[in-house]
Amino acid sequence: MRTVLTSPTKATSVPGRPVPGNNKRRSKLNLGLPGIIWVLAVCAIPTAVMLGTSFFTYEGASVTGPVTLENYTDLFSDSYFRSVLLDTVWMAAAVGVICLILGTLVAHFLVRSNSRLRGLVILLVILPLVSSVVVRTYGWLVLLENGGLINSVAMDLGLIDAPIAFIGSRFAVIIGLVHVLLPFSVFTIMSSLQGVDSSLERASRDLGAGPVATFRRITIPLIAPGLISGFILTFTISIGAYATVAVLGGGSLQTLAVLVRERMVTSLEWGQAAAIAAIILVIGAFVVGLLLSFSRKTRIPGVSE
Amino acid sequence: MKNNRGSIARAGNALRNVLLVLTMFFVTVPMLVVVWTSIQPNTYPKFPPTQFSLKWWNEALTGEWMRPLALSAEIAGIATIISVILGSAAAYALARSNSRARTMLEGFLTSPLLLPEIVISLAVLQFISMFGGSWLGPELLIAAHVTIGIPFVVRTVGVSLVGVDPLWERAAYDLGASRLRTFFTITLPLMKSGIFAGALFAFIMSFNNVELSLFLTSRSATTLPIKILNYMEFEYSPSLAAVAVTGMAGILLIAVIASRFTRMTDFIGGR
Numbered sequence: 409m410r411t412v413l414t415s416p417t418k419a420t421s422v423p424g425r426p427v428p429g430n431n432k433r434r435s436k437l438n439l440g441l442p443g444i445i446w447v448l449a450v451c452a453i454p455t456a457v458m459l460g461t462s463f464f465t466y467e468g469a470s471v472t473g474p475v476t477l478e479n480y481t482d483l484f485s486d487s488y489f490r491s492v493l494l495d496t497v498w499m500a501a502a503v504g505v506i507c508l509i510l511g512t513l514v515a516h517f518l519v520r521s522n523s524r525l526r527g528l529v530i531l532l533v534i535l536p537l538v539s540s541v542v543v544r545t546y547g548w549l550v551l552l553e554n555g556g557l558i559n560s561v562a563m564d565l566g567l568i569d570a571p572i573a574f575i576g577s578r579f580a581v582i583i584g585l586v587h588v589l590l591p592f593s594v595f596t597i598m599s600s601l602q603g604v605d606s607s608l609e610r611a612s613r614d615l616g617a618g619p620v621a622t623f624r625r626i627t628i629p630l631i632a633p634g635l636i637s638g639f640i641l642t643f644t645i646s647i648g649a650y651a652t653v654a655v656l657g658g659g660s661l662q663t664l665a666v667l668v669r670e671r672m673v674t675s676l677e678w679g680q681a682a683a684i685a686a687i688i689l690v691i692g693a694f695v696v697g698l699l700l701s702f703s704r705k706t707r708i709p710g711v712s713e
Numbered sequence: 714m715k716n717n718r719g720s721i722a723r724a725g726n727a728l729r730n731v732l733l734v735l736t737m738f739f740v741t742v743p744m745l746v747v748v749w750t751s752i753q754p755n756t757y758p759k760f761p762p763t764q765f766s767l768k769w770w771n772e773a774l775t776g777e778w779m780r781p782l783a784l785s786a787e788i789a790g791i792a793t794i795i796s797v798i799l800g801s802a803a804a805y806a807l808a809r810s811n812s813r814a815r816t817m818l819e820g821f822l823t824s825p826l827l828l829p830e831i832v833i834s835l836a837v838l839q840f841i842s843m844f845g846g847s848w849l850g851p852e853l854l855i856a857a858h859v860t861i862g863i864p865f866v867v868r869t870v871g872v873s874l875v876g877v878d879p880l881w882e883r884a885a886y887d888l889g890a891s892r893l894r895t896f897f898t899i900t901l902p903l904m905k906s907g908i909f910a911g912a913l914f915a916f917i918m919s920f921n922n923v924e925l926s927l928f929l930t931s932r933s934a935t936t937l938p939i940k941i942l943n944y945m946e947f948e949y950s951p952s953l954a955a956v957a958v959t960g961m962a963g964i965l966l967i968a969v970i971a972s973r974f975t976r977m978t979d980f981i982g983g984r
Contacts, residue, residue, distance in 0.1 A: 439806035443799035451860045454840035469842035540921035543957040547743025648829025651923040
């Protein structure tokens with residue numbers, strides 16, 4: 409799980425006067441070395457190595473040459489893999505879009521309203537962020553299971569005769585992911601909306617545009633960068649999300665992330681697991697690149713400019 | 714005409730408020746349901762809520778669950794301490810350097826947040842296995858959790874250092890304080906808020922972590938979220954609800970304590 413955090417901007421310094429740190433710049437940068445080495449050793453290098461070895465043949469854990477596309481061709485010739493790939497992408501896209509709609513709704517309220525309930529809404533939005541993905545998923549399980557709360561209440565009321573099998577459906581997975589990721593889109597859109605002068609919206613209203621037209625023609629274009637980074641964030645996290653999909657997918661509905669674990673732990677095909685991980689990264693990078701080319705102004709949370 | 718538009722606006726507002734309330738329900742209900750499930754006697758809670766029982770809590774508060782809970786807290790605690798030390802040092806170095814490398818290094822230090830955690834987890838496992846290691850254990854989990862703790866601390870401490878004028882440090886130094894004393898009396902107190910916020914994020918990320926831990930746990934070192942997940946995938950038992958509530962309560966307690974030292978909202982959203 410990731411959180412949208414503010415990015416530090418440059419510290420102010422008075423030009424022309426020596427400042428501690430300037431004369432000892434090199435020794436200060438050395439302070440950053442342990443952290444950099446740690447990230448290199450436990451994240452960057454292993455990931456780079458895995459991307460490389462996905463083009464070799466795995467024998468158990470070790471890798472032998474020559475360079476081959478076999479891991480990838482094996483995957484793409486498998487129709488089950490292709491359907492999982494499609495499922496992953498379109499469910500992530502659906503999650504991204506739903507998060508945008510609900511996120512805009514909540515963010516607009518938080519930024520533009522002066523209701524006394526704003527504090528409560530912020531608290532409720534933050535709550536899923538601090539509670540474990542396991543807790544949230546468990547809650548959905550209780551609600552959506554065949555014997556769960558929604559089915560039993562609907563049957564008591566006579567709305568349905570037999571329980572609806574939510575678990576294992578795309579619906580359940582999408583709902584679960586939207587619930588996990590809504591805070592991310594709310595905070596991204598909020599920070600973008602805070603930068604929009606509300607007098608622009610008022611001017612539009614004064615000139616005769618209705619609230620819908622104002623929202624569509626003034627607010628949306630102005631917060632487009634925030635919407636795009638919100639979508640990127642929720643889409644990319646959805647593609648890599650494991651716990652929610654594994655539980656609410658009920659074992660029958662898989663995404664790439666769940667398939668990685670199955671290939672790694674159950675069928676012990678390490679090469680394919682590495683290839684799927686690489687595909688997850690490529691899809692994420694592709695979507696980021698595509699959306700960023702739409703809007704140069706967009707900044708992705710997590711990347712400094 | 715004007716009247717008409719007014720009533721459309723009112724209807725629009727009402728619709729917006731209804732959607733907002735529904736969204737808030739959507740966000741909150743699953744978590745309330747977990748708490749409710751843990752304090753009633755049936756396998757699935759029955760509506761309306763009339764029965765009360767602590768039997769799932771009795772099942773949950775056994776050694777089987779307390780061990781992973783303690784392990785998770787221990788791993789999160791150690792990972793947080795390491796993240797705070799490495800992350801704060803890096804953030805301080807970045808804030809006090811004007812080099813062009815700075816932007817690049819900050820991007821690099823926060824890059825683990827951009828990679829899907831399950832990919833990092835797999836990469837670390839394969840990397841270690843490649844060198845013949847079968848070195849799964851709490852140490853490896855701590856090492857992995859620190860890589861996502863560092864970005865949070867770099868961010869929050871970086872934010873808190875933005876308002877710190879290097880001249881204050883220089884003033885203390887010129888007035889005769891040693892570099893060490895300057896750091897402890899001037900710099901550290903100014904970084905405090907960022908350090909607490911970063912520590913809280915790092916702790917929560919580690920304590921609740923599933924994806925990053927996924928391939929790195931072993932039978933002897935299973936964290937609480939992974940153990941709950943393994944159970945959930947194969948069977949459903951309400952005692953899991955009690956275990957989950959215990960974990961959630963622990964996090965809330967820590968968040969409340971941390972919020973006495975820092976304003977979390979300074980570090981979320983708005984850039």
